[in-house]
Amino acid sequence: MAAADPMPPAAAKILLAKPAVPAPLDPGFSPLVLAKKQYLKAVAGSTESVEWALPRADGCAHYKLPVFPEDSPDVEASVYLAGVLIQEMIWQRSAKSLLLSGPAKICEALAKEYSPSGMYAFEVSSMPNVCGTPEEPFVVKVVPASELPPAKDMPQVCGKKADGCRLAFDLGKSDIKTVAVKDGEVVYSKETEWDVTNPDPDYHFKAVTDALKLAKETLPKVDAIGGSATGTVGAQNEATWCDIFPNVPPPVYKAKVVDIFQRMAKEVAGDVPLKVINDGEVTALAAVQKLEGKGNIMGISMGSSEGAGYANAEGNLMGWINELCYVKLDLNPEAPTDPWTKGSHRGMSHMYLGQRGATKLAAKAGVKVPENFVYPHPDMCTIKHECHAQCLKMIQKAMEDPALRPSVEQLYVTMGVYLGYALAQYCEFYAIDHVMILGRVSKGDGGDIMLNTAKKVLETEFPECAKMQFHTADDHFKAVGQCIAAAALPSIA
Incomplete structure (x- = not known):
């Protein structure tokens, strides 16, 4: 290459x-x-x-x-x-x-x-x-x-109360998360693996609607549906540029994907209120809810990729897309390329702060993985997201082996270094008092090692940033926290 x-x-x-x-x-x-x-x-x-x-x-x-x-x-x-x-x-x-x-x-x-x-x-x-x-x-x-026009932002207010009976979904690059919520309480949650590389939009439509229909069975009715997805979502819930549909041909995307969220909602629950936003924005709102309204919060979801969002001092969104997974973190000339930019860039965040970041380090950490998962094998840029998810499970299982744990811990230390320097980089553009870390990569003891290392980076090199407080939730909230926050997005008349 x-x-x-x-x-x-x-x-x-x-x-x-x-x-x-x-x-x-x-x-x-x-x-x-x-x-x-x-x-x-x-x-x-x-x-x-x-x-x-x-x-x-x-x-x-x-x-x-x-x-x-x-x-x-x-x-x-x-x-x-x-x-x-x-x-x-x-x-x-x-x-x-x-x-x-x-x-x-x-x-x-x-x-x-x-x-x-x-x-x-x-x-x-x-x-x-x-x-x-x-x-x-x-x-x-x-x-x-x-x-040159001056800087200008228009903060946005979104719903934060999940009253009534609601469904929500979070579409990631390796799974579909769905929840059913009744008066703020989660009554159902599930993760369903899917293949985002499938070029057929009908496959995606059926996968998500089937998952939502299972959740619907646990509610007496559906008052509203909220959702989040990687990529950008328009004001009318249009999937303007969602990279969970990377292989759908452009003409087909325009015809059958741009309105896919509206069609999904109608198929599942008729004409109920619907609100879908970027997954990173939902991460920020999840953090605001968890921290009981505190502001200046950066939410980072370390899952299939890096999802990020930010809420200002008032707990409102900034109207930014916050696609930080496409931001360069590493200037190493030998840094990894990635599948989304087709190898045109190196050192992009989604190869460091998501499950691909863990996968590329797995073999170095002593985890036994298939030969084509050993970086820098060229398959690393073509392997499907669900395969990377399976590799992450191997890493987490290796952490449970006393013989392997010391070497696997070095993987999480490395990812903590990535996270610490990334947060320092973000601080130039965001006032960050709190950071909440979600997503499957941050689960368990490995996640704790990663966060402690990130704190060490800030204390050592960026004392001006070290005041930020780190927050997590239980493992279940880490896995579906975005989905729960998404349920509160639509307003019910």
């Missing part, structure tokens, strides 16, 4: 950093958050900067980065880091376009990278669908600084 995210020598010289808390099973791990620290020290004497704005339907992101002069041999480090930070902000909030202002050569280089054939072609091709405007291409323009 051709090199993904090629890093120029000047960028490598300035940006590659070794963590003070090392990842025992990943010695090449080079956190982006440390790279930025090193860069800002190196560029401190420069008076030049590049600015950008990322407009979206209900807001705009804005950022300013000091850069090396255009004639400096280190200018490639500025271009590389700016590209990575733009990518990070795109997946935090979404964007219809990229507006650049600053030194001409740097802006030209970034415009080239964010072209349909550039390094960030995946972002360029994805954003129109993410924004629900597939007919409008992602546009890059270089403009005077005075024409």
